[in-house]
Amino acid sequence: KVLDNASKLGLEKYPRQESRDILYGTAGFRTRAENLPHILYRVGLLAVLRSKSKRGAAIGLMITASHNPEPDNGVKLIDPFGEMLQQSWEKFATRLANASDTELYSVLLAIAEAESIDWEARALICVGQDTRPSSPDLAQAAITGITVMGGEVKDYGVVTTPMLHYFVASINTDGIYAEATEDGYFKKMTTAFKKLRGDKPSNGNYVPSILFDGANGVGALKMKVCLSYLGDSLQVQLYNDGNGKLNHLCGADYVKVQQCAPHGVPRITNARCVSVDGDADRIVYYYTDECDKLHLLDGDRIATLVADYLMELVQKSNLGLQLGLVQTAYANGSSTNYISKTLKAPVACVPTGVKHLHQKALEYDIGIYFEANGHGTVIFSDFATKRICCAAEEPSLPKKQLCAIRTLAAIIEAINQTVGDAISDLLILETVLHARGWSIQDWEAAYTDLPNRQLKVTLKDRRVIETTDAERKSVAPPGLQDQINLFVRNVPNGRAFVRPSGTEDIVRVYAEADTQANADQLALQVASAVY
Ligand code: 16G
Ligand code: ZN
Helix, strand or coil: CHHHHHHHHHHHHCCCCCCCCCCCECCEEEEEHHHCHHHHHHHHHHHHHHHHHCCCCEEEEEECCCCCCCCEEEEEEECCCCCECCHHHHHHHHHHHHCCCCCHHHHHHHHHHHCCCCCCCCCEEEEEECCCCCHHHHHHHHHHHHHHCCCEEEEEEECCHHHHHHHHHHHHCCCCCCCCCHHHHHHHHHHHHHHHHCCCCCECCECCEEEEECCCCHHHHHHHHHHHHHHHHCEEEEECCCCCCCCCCCCHHHHHHHCCCCCCCCCCCCCCEEEECCCCCCEEEEEECCCCCEEEECHHHHHHHHHHHHHHHHHHHCCCCCEEEEECCCCCHHHHHHHHHHCCCCEEECCCCHHHHHHHHCCCCEEEEECCCCCEEEEECHHHHHHHHHHCCCCCCCHHHHHHHHHHHHHHHHCCCCCCCHHHHHHHHHHHHHHHCCCHHHHHCCCCCCCEEEEEECCCCHHHCEEECCCCEEEECCCHHHHHHHHHHCCCCCEEEEEECCCCCCEEEEEECCCHHHHHHHHHHHHHHHC
């Protein structure tokens, strides 16, 4: 009966518009906003089934297209512990989104049967949206879908993606997360941050002041809120704070991909600056030097800075915890070298996409993962959390050890472990720089990046490219890897790979080498081999 109503209402209010099929990919569904209303309605229906299949656990539904242009939008579902939707359900999402209006009923029924849905179970869906003009109507479509299926809606309105992940995890678990409200979230994070900072905001070369590029999105709005909790502990000058066009010539993706400073932020020589993306789940740092040259400190730099600091705390705390890092093929070779040779920490490589990194990081007591694009976080296993929190209450421990343990305990409170979170990451990074007494230049001095180049190649069918070994080697078409090997062998410190994009209809090429000219040439050679 419910399914019948749902499919009738769908036909009436949200009929399928697009004839082309759409795929639930690494970023959920993402396309032009005008093609999305029926998708949102259907994802609302699916979210209710997902919640019921998890015996009424809250499920998140986030409406955003992250760093993509303003006319785009998208939606993704969040599972009960704040993680990405389980892969087997991605297939259900794709099937449901692409069903014709008349097939809607049977597809819903098939999913419900395959998952043995208990119709008596309750369903709670937390809905969030970014600042795009199209988001409110799309949220309404989703809410209509949830409601017709008998689901309960908790509408959080405009929030960052990581806030919604946090709220979902917080509703479904007791313990480490704060109350599932904006106030709970900010209070918990900033209280821990202030504790870590102590009463001296300055230290050595570290000055407690940054320039913040909010990409004209929700990150700017929420940073403003965060500031009211931070008090004097950190000075943040906000730019691209929502008056301009979302992600246009600004934001973390622009800075990382274009390798240039965002518009709308004053050029203050050597000043520490940060850029977040349109839904504030990514962050990069940068500064411009005396010659107006941009120095970018991306996800690799962030991972190494955090790892360096946490390694020291882990050693001092003497609790026998294992720390490890997770990267993707895009990680600069110098960063991987630094982690394994200097930090002597285990480092794994996995395919692109947050879900792969997160899953691998769960294997360590303390797992640090960052994509080069600035998305990442630190996760503590239950075992590590218990050990740290218990030991923090042991006043008899030697002072240095206890201090390290309590620092780790505060970091657990300050970090959003559910997913990469630009604001929470910022607080952690500022903590590390403060503790070290470092300027952004000191941070950069840890190692020198290998020059690199990324290219896009358009093919008729990008699926002809198949990869293995965490996307570092191609296995199809035949012969391609041999050619790449030949080119790579010709340049010092050469490394290159190709992979089909998971979000665009293109193939991506990455190359690094001892010089920029060699990296550029290698990338071109590899690109030409792909055609
Ligand atoms: C998605 C992923 C991001 C990845 C990017 C790669 C999530 C939440 N986001 O945006 O992690 O870096 O895709 O895109 O998983 P590509 O496959 O087009 O290179
Ligand atoms: Zn994002």
